[in-house]
Amino acid sequence: MTTASLLIVDDDPLVARYMCLALSREFSEVRSVGNGIAALAAIEERLPDLVLSDLRMPSMDGLELLAHLSARWPELPVILVTVEQDIAVVVEALQRGAVNYLVKPVSPAVLSTAVSKALPHGAAPATERNPVEIVGRSEAMVRARQLVAVAARSDANVLITGETGTGKELVARAVHRLSKAASGPFVAHNCALTPGDLFESQFFGHRRGAFTGADRDQTGFLAEADGGTLFLDELECLSLPHQAKLLRVLDDGIVRPVGSAECRVVSVRVLSATNQAPETMLEDGTLREDLYYRLRGFEVRLPPLRERPGDVTALAEHFLAGRGIVLSPEAATLLEAQAWPGNVRQLRSVLETAASVAANGLITPHELGLPQVKVSSVPSGAEEVMLREVARGAILKALQQCSGNRVRAARALGIHRSTLRRKMEELGIRA
Numbered sequence: 001m002t003t004a005s006l007l008i009v010d011d012d013p014l015v016a017r018y019m020c021l022a023l024s025r026e027f028s029e030v031r032s033v034g035n036g037i038a039a040l041a042a043i044e045e046r047l048p049d050l051v052l053s054d055l056r057m058p059s060m061d062g063l064e065l066l067a068h069l070s071a072r073w074p075e076l077p078v079i080l081v082t083v084e085q086d087i088a089v090v091v092e093a094l095q096r097g098a099v100n101y102l103v104k105p106v107s108p109a110v111l112s113t114a115v116s117k118a119l120p121h122g123a124a125p126a127t128e129r130n131p132v133e134i135v136g137r138s139e140a141m142v143r144a145r146q147l148v149a150v151a152a153r154s155d156a157n158v159l160i161t162g163e164t165g166t167g168k169e170l171v172a173r174a175v176h177r178l179s180k181a182a183s184g185p186f187v188a189h190n191c192a193l194t195p196g197d198l199f200e201s202q203f204f205g206h207r208r209g210a211f212t213g214a215d216r217d218q219t220g221f222l223a224e225a226d227g228g229t230l231f232l233d234e235l236e237c238l239s240l241p242h243q244a245k246l247l248r249v250l251d252d253g254i255v256r257p258v259g260s261a262e263c264r265v266v267s268v269r270v271l272s273a274t275n276q277a278p279e280t281m282l283e284d285g286t287l288r289e290d291l292y293y294r295l296r297g298f299e300v301r302l303p304p305l306r307e308r309p310g311d312v313t314a315l316a317e318h319f320l321a322g323r324g325i326v327l328s329p330e331a332a333t334l335l336e337a338q339a340w341p342g343n344v345r346q347l348r349s350v351l352e353t354a355a356s357v358a359a360n361g362l363i364t365p366h367e368l369g370l371p372q373v374k375v376s377s378v379p380s381g382a383e384e385v386m387l388r389e390v391a392r393g394a395i396l397k398a399l400q401q402c403s404g405n406r407v408r409a410a411r412a413l414g415i416h417r418s419t420l421r422r423k424m425e426e427l428g429i430r431a
Helices: 013-024 036-045 062-072 087-096 108-118 139-152 168-178 196-204 240-252 278-284 289-295 309-320 329-336 343-357 380-401 406-413 417-427
Strands: 002-009 027-033 050-054 078-082 100-103 158-161 186-190 229-233 269-274 298-301
Touching: 002 013, 002 036, 002 108, 013 027, 013 108, 027 036, 036 050, 036 062, 050 062, 050 108, 062 078, 062 087, 078 087, 078 108, 087 100, 087 139, 087 298, 100 108, 100 139, 139 168, 139 298, 158 168, 158 289, 168 186, 168 229, 168 269, 196 240, 240 289, 278 289, 309 329, 309 343, 329 343, 380 406, 380 417, 406 417
Parallel strands: 002 027, 002 050, 050 078, 078 100, 158 269, 158 298, 186 229, 229 269
Antiparallel strands: none
């Protein structure tokens, strides 16, 4: 039996009794109260290790209770229990601080496992805590991992947003790996690599002889991903006519290859990613509103690395793990001071280069080859100017080393060439 104190909050006495009986077999103390107000009083009297609360309750619902608990006891883990899976409410609950959610009816095994993992001293395997290497201790990345876990249990489509190099495909693979479709295929495609006249062939497939050059049958991405997941990266590169055709398939699940009179029904979960703000794309008319809401069952936003410098060292240690190479304190400080226009991808590239030349298994500032930056005691406005100058310097250096070749410079920085072009425009860098 685990020594832990649990508090169950539910206005249905039968449900509360059921959960008490299910959990008292494994946890030393299980109490229950009938509403949120009684829960606050009980917690003031004796702080539990975890709260398991119903969502729909009179007087004070689960979200209101969660708000009070997050403000008063921010370290207290809270699991919400819902009657039905309401994605919007689940996302809001996670954003407010809930560590998990469960959908009624909950089996004793699921209930016990969820509580064990959520307890502060719980020791779930690393692969369960952090599937497929989503690294970061910042609040934004903790929330991202929680959303990945929630999205994986749903069949809803997922839209992943963030700058180039922030790890959008990594998140997509995590959602697929943890979903019930994990045994099915995972098909990834970059929409920037879809020629306008080959969209239907690539997505729907074609039959031999359907057009000039079609010397054999080809299975499209949607059929290839049937029973699994289709990941569409750089969604912003998909034209409006192609968006309309994709939306039709998402609505009816019917695919007809080019040159074929036969249709095929497919069951595909679509995960998509963009480095543009969806709100801006909607305003500009480059993204169909109906497709946006079809793809955005969940939205996972990944912050740029410059907004979470505290994660840089953790990422660096992760990339260097198993190589017998460590960072010097000075090197770690220098890494955290960078603007990282190429985000995590650029950080990894810099570390791989540094590791290849590091002597005696130690990376110092010399091996990193990065500009020396001091960020302490700098006013916020001046810091922003400084970060822009650091980004400008990194881009100019890459362009110089690559003789002005933007494709090679973007590759050296670990960013897409379209991102490099946009950064050059923002920073006033001419070709």
